[in-house]
Amino acid sequence: MKRVLLAAFLGGGSVLLFFLGMGLLPVTDGFQRYDWRRLEPGVLTVTLETSLSGLSGVDLILPEGANSAPALSVLPIGIDPGEMTSARMGWVDRMTRREPTAEYRWQMQEDFPPGHELTLLLYTPREDLQMIPVRLRYSKGMIETIGIAFDRADFYTPVPSAFLFRIISIIALAFLWSFFIFSLLSLLDSGEGSQ
Amino acid sequence: MNENKALVRRALLLLFSAVIVNQLLWITAAPPFQAPDEIKHFIAVEYLAQKGEWPDWRDRSLLSREAVLTLEPMGWNATAFEPLFHRSYAPSILERDRIALESIPSASRFQHETTAGDLGSDSWRYPPLYYEAAALFQRLFLGESLFVRVTALRLVSLLFALGTAAFAYWTGRILFRNVLWALSFTAIVAFHPLLSFMGSVINPEIGLYFFFSGAVAIGLSFYHKALPENSDVLLLGLWIGLGCLLKPTMIALLPWSLLIVLLVMSEGRLPLKKAASAGAVLLFSSGILIALIPLRNLLIMGNLKGYAPFEIHPLSIGPMEFLRQLNDWIPFSSQFSQFWGVFGWMDTPVPKTVRYALFGVCVLAIFSWVRMILLCDPQEGMRSVTGNRSSRWRMIGLMALAFLFYGGTLIASFYTYYRETQHYMTTQGRHWGAALVPLTFFLVWGLVRLFPASWRDRAWIGLAILMTAYSSYCLWIIVLPRYVL
Numbered sequence: 186m187k188r189v190l191l192a193a194f195l196g197g198g199s200v201l202l203f204f205l206g207m208g209l210l211p212v213t214d215g216f217q218r219y220d221w222r223r224l225e226p227g228v229l230t231v232t233l234e235t236s237l238s239g240l241s242g243v244d245l246i247l248p249e250g251a252n253s254a255p256a257l258s259v260l261p262i263g264i265d266p267g268e269m270t271s272a273r274m275g276w277v278d279r280m281t282r283r284e285p286t287a288e289y290r291w292q293m294q295e296d297f298p299p300g301h302e303l304t305l306l307l308y309t310p311r312e313d314l315q316m317i318p319v320r321l322r323y324s325k326g327m328i329e330t331i332g333i334a335f336d337r338a339d340f341y342t343p344v345p346s347a348f349l350f351r352i353i354s355i356i357a358l359a360f361l362w363s364f365f366i367f368s369l370l371s372l373l374d375s376g377e378g379s380q
Numbered sequence: 381m382n383e384n385k386a387l388v389r390r391a392l393l394l395l396f397s398a399v400i401v402n403q404l405l406w407i408t409a410a411p412p413f414q415a416p417d418e419i420k421h422f423i424a425v426e427y428l429a430q431k432g433e434w435p436d437w438r439d440r441s442l443l444s445r446e447a448v449l450t451l452e453p454m455g456w457n458a459t460a461f462e463p464l465f466h467r468s469y470a471p472s473i474l475e476r477d478r479i480a481l482e483s484i485p486s487a488s489r490f491q492h493e494t495t496a497g498d499l500g501s502d503s504w505r506y507p508p509l510y511y512e513a514a515a516l517f518q519r520l521f522l523g524e525s526l527f528v529r530v531t532a533l534r535l536v537s538l539l540f541a542l543g544t545a546a547f548a549y550w551t552g553r554i555l556f557r558n559v560l561w562a563l564s565f566t567a568i569v570a571f572h573p574l575l576s577f578m579g580s581v582i583n584p585e586i587g588l589y590f591f592f593s594g595a596v597a598i599g600l601s602f603y604h605k606a607l608p609e610n611s612d613v614l615l616l617g618l619w620i621g622l623g624c625l626l627k628p629t630m631i632a633l634l635p636w637s638l639l640i641v642l643l644v645m646s647e648g649r650l651p652l653k654k655a656a657s658a659g660a661v662l663l664f665s666s667g668i669l670i671a672l673i674p675l676r677n678l679l680i681m682g683n684l685k686g687y688a689p690f691e692i693h694p695l696s697i698g699p700m701e702f703l704r705q706l707n708d709w710i711p712f713s714s715q716f717s718q719f720w721g722v723f724g725w726m727d728t729p730v731p732k733t734v735r736y737a738l739f740g741v742c743v744l745a746i747f748s749w750v751r752m753i754l755l756c757d758p759q760e761g762m763r764s765v766t767g768n769r770s771s772r773w774r775m776i777g778l779m780a781l782a783f784l785f786y787g788g789t790l791i792a793s794f795y796t797y798y799r800e801t802q803h804y805m806t807t808q809g810r811h812w813g814a815a816l817v818p819l820t821f822f823l824v825w826g827l828v829r830l831f832p833a834s835w836r837d838r839a840w841i842g843l844a845i846l847m848t849a850y851s852s853y854c855l856w857i858i859v860l861p862r863y864v865l
Contacts, residue, residue, distance in 0.1 A: 195841075196845065196848075197563065199845045199846070199848045199849035200848060200849070200852050207422070209713050222612065225590060311780050312588055324736065350408055351408060354405040354408075355405065358401045359399050360397055360400035361394050361401060362394075362398050362848055365391055365394040365395050365398055365567070366841065366844075366845065367548045367562065368387055368390050368394060368562060368563075369391060369560060369841050369844075370390035370841070371387050372387050372388070372391065372559065372560045372563075372613055373385065373560060373837050373838070373841070375384055375387065
């Protein structure tokens with residue numbers, strides 16, 4: 186019984202402590218309490234229509250911290266062929282970013298006429314964001330700042346099955362690992378495993 | 381003894397079941413197409429599965445850059461590729477993908493970055509074995525959704541990870557007299573976050589881990605035999621050659637294998653004549669397979685352009701950059717910080733406190749190796765160590781060699797870490813992965829030898845537990861978003 190408890194403590198604990206415990210405790214800087222509901226962020230597409238001619242660039246000015254990995258990524262569609270000047274995309278990049286970029290900037294290779302539709306694909310698990318300011322730069326030096334507002338209900342689409350799968354897997358892993366540790370402890374008792 | 385065997389079988393079953401569950405967890409944690417080059421490997425396999433030929437990356441319509449960029453932020457949501465790419469799909473799938481792609485105007489596609497010259501060197505970096513094998517498997521799922529197709533290929537990586545763990549166990553059984561140590565050693569390798577990550581995403585690199593670990597086990601098995609045969613060497617040579625067809629980094633194991641032949645010969649277990657023929661068999665068997673890559677290039681491209689495995693030129697990039705890139709190419713020698721679970725270009729996003737703790741662990745291991753060498757530690761528990769005096773000295777010599785190799789690399793990596801990591805893009809940690817088994821042995825054995833003999837069994841178990849905890853911790857970092865509010 187003592188060995189079972191020890192194995193459960195050492196085996197299950199090592200798995201569960203880091204999965205669950207670290208999520209509940211503010212362990213170090215940058216690691217804050219985790220909300221399980223945020224596992225599956227959604228995607229929202231918003232469309233802007235430019236009002237002036239000669240659109241030459243688009244900047245997204247993100248609120249402080251909004252860019253911390255993987256809080257938000259933005260993809261402009263309809264920029265032809267847009268050159269990304271400062272933002273980098275992708276989960277891997279978001280994971281590696283040491284200093285969150287405050288702005289995403291795109292520079293067009295040609296000016297656009299008025300009425301050009303600009304689609305931004307947004308992805309963020311952050312629930313406190315409701316509006317993102319966008320700066321439209323025009324070739325004659327004019328700057329227009331508009332805000333993209335979005336509804337969280339449309340934006341946030343959790344996937345319960347994935348969440349459930351992960352929870353079950355974590356518990357299964359904790360059990361299997363505990364029993365493995367139990368086997369090792371049994372081997373230790375039966376002559377230290379030597380064969 | 382029988383009870384022990386039943387216990388070992390049960391422990392192995394539990395361990396490998398835990399590894400499978402852990403890998404599945406990582407598979408679901410890493411969003412599709414987010415791992416290093418995952419989208420490119422996926423396309424290559426799918427293209428082969430559908431058309432039976434290698435994709436020509438010069439074809440701009442193969443994949444639009446923007447389609448890639450669209451895929452990346454979308455997490456689990458099924459999305460689509462360039463319809464031109466999979467024109468052989470059923471109309472319903474094409475229609476679904478066409479709808480998904482409507483928002484991407486063709487005029488805004490980015491030019492694909494890959495140039496014609498990359499084709500040859502690509503075949504060196506990623507020879508065809510993985511793609512051909514994975515394509516055979518992928519043919520079973522071509523009609524399925526993107527999610528299923530991606531998951532199917534990720535399961536191939538899971539199998540490679542399992543194979544690597546199996547080779548780690550074999551290596552452990554060869555190295556240690558104690559089965560408990562072998563089991564703990566396997567668990568430490570199997571739960572290393574680098575293996576967990578690479579075994580859960582689409583990347584041929586995990587195949588290299590498998591072949592590299594296999595070659596280590598086969599080589600040690602050859603050394604361990606009282607009277608080795610040429611057939612053992614033939615197996616080793618063919619295995620290395622096969623591995624080279626997956627990733628040319630395997631060439632690094634050829635000199636290592638020849639060293640083993642020399643060692644066996646120096647111990648009088650292999651006559652000089654037989655050793656020479658063993659060396660020739662080793663070189664020939666692996667060389668004949670390795671030669672297939674430039675031959676294949678010649679057949680496909682009509683020339684040998686880009687066939688060279690090393691694309692680095694000291695004159696064009698400067699000596700420091702040359703050394704940095706060379707460092708990246710040598711499989712054992714990459715940045716230390718990456719060993720502890722870095723994935724592709726990604727630096728492990730662990731807090732500095734954790735990183736310093738890991739540094740501390742390695743410093744302790746290195747200190748222990750120095751101590752073992754200076755004190756001529758008899759290395760109880762290692763199978764190759766006998767009471768024979770010359771055997772012990774040979775073991776000490778080998779340890780010194782291993783220390784120079786691994787310890788030197790780690791020390792150089794400390795320096796690199798402090799000098800470069802803070803300023804430059806880090807090298808790819810997955811290059812450590814191939815040598816995961818010997819590196820883990822180096823670190824763990826060093827740590828275990830710091831404990832008194834009566835505590836070593838417990839130390840092995842403790843290290844296995846710590847590695848699982850670290851793996852869970854890394855997965856936690858991967859799964860869970862970080863918020864810096």
